[in-house]
Amino acid sequence: MKTWIIIVFLFFAPGAARKAQAQEKPLEVVPFVDVQRYLGTWYEIATIPQRFQKGCVGVTAHYSLRSDGDIDVVNVCRKETLDGKERSVRGKAWIVDKKTNAKPKVRFFWPFSGAYWIIELDKDYQWAVVGHPNRNYLWILNRTPQMDGTLYDDLLKRIAAKGYDLSKIKKTLQPGG
Numbered sequence: 001m002k003t004w005i006i007i008v009f010l011f012f013a014p015g016a017a018r019k020a021q022a023q024e025k026p027l028e029v030v031p032f033v034d035v036q037r038y039l040g041t042w043y044e045i046a047t048i049p050q051r052f053q054k055g056c057v058g059v060t061a062h063y064s065l066r067s068d069g070d071i072d073v074v075n076v077c078r079k080e081t082l083d084g085k086e087r088s089v090r091g092k093a094w095i096v097d098k099k100t101n102a103k104p105k106v107r108f109f110w111p112f113s114g115a116y117w118i119i120e121l122d123k124d125y126q127w128a129v130v131g132h133p134n135r136n137y138l139w140i141l142n143r144t145p146q147m148d149g150t151l152y153d154d155l156l157k158r159i160a161a162k163g164y165d166l167s168k169i170k171k172t173l174q175p176g177g
Contacts, residue, residue, distance in 0.1 A: 024163055027133050029102035030121045035095070037125045038118075039063045039071070042141040044172045045127075045152065048164075050137065057173040058082045061141070063093070070094045073106055082175055120158055129155055135164050145174035 044059035053059065056077030064072045071093040078084040091108035093116060095101050102121075107113035114137070120129035127147065130139045140147070140155055160166050171177075 024135075027117060027119060027131060027135065027162060029097075029100055029117050029119055031100060031102075033101040033118050033121060034125075035065070035071070035101050038121075038128070039065060040143070042128065042143065043145045043174055044139055045142050045147045045174070046138075046140040046169050046171045048136065048138045048168045049170050053077065055080050056087070057084070058145075058175065059172050061139075066092070071104070073108075075108075082173065119162060120155060127151065127155070129159060131159075131162070131164070135162075138164060138169060140169075146176050 041060055041062045044061070047053065047059075057080065058076075058078040060076050062074045062076070066072055073091040073093050074088060075091070076086060076088045078086055089108050091106055093104045093106045095103070096105050097103040102118045104116045104118075105113045106116045115132050117131050117133065118128055119131045120127075122128065126143045128141045130141065131137060138159065140152070140159075156166055156169070159169070
């Protein structure tokens with residue numbers, strides 16, 4: 001009998017998961033991103049940790065415009081401590097949705113690329129929240145290494161309203177913190 005219960009569960013579980021995911025409201029992006037204003041250096045304030053960032057602190061992302069209109073991406077972090085060994089990775093981004101410019105794709109290793117959706121953005125481009133439609137990736141970014149606590153808490157509320165699990169989000173150690 002236990003075997004049948006397991007078989008039935010394994011048969012129906014994927015469909016139930018798809019149904020639950022389908023009922024989740026699609027992730028919304030900001031109405032428009034001025035790419036020129038978005039360029040430059042951003043500090044990672046918090047993230048949903050990923051294997052490719054294991055042990056990273058002092059994380060920054062630098063975006064610069066390429067001659068072909070795409071964007072060069074350089075992500076840098078320190079291993080374990082702010083004095084740790086520097087690691088970096090270069091990639092490229094391109095705009096998928098030209099109407100909003102808020103749905104770039106980023107590629108660090110060919111042929112793999114990922115969605116990099118800008119879901120919250122300060123009117124003065126001093127902070128941003130970047131996510132992924134599956135809500136398993138998230139970055140809270142700031143133009144300086146530290147973010148005001150009240151602003152951070154407000155962003156967490158906005159992120160939760162978008163369907164993210166706040167228990168997965170971890171702050172990133174940055175200079176001055």
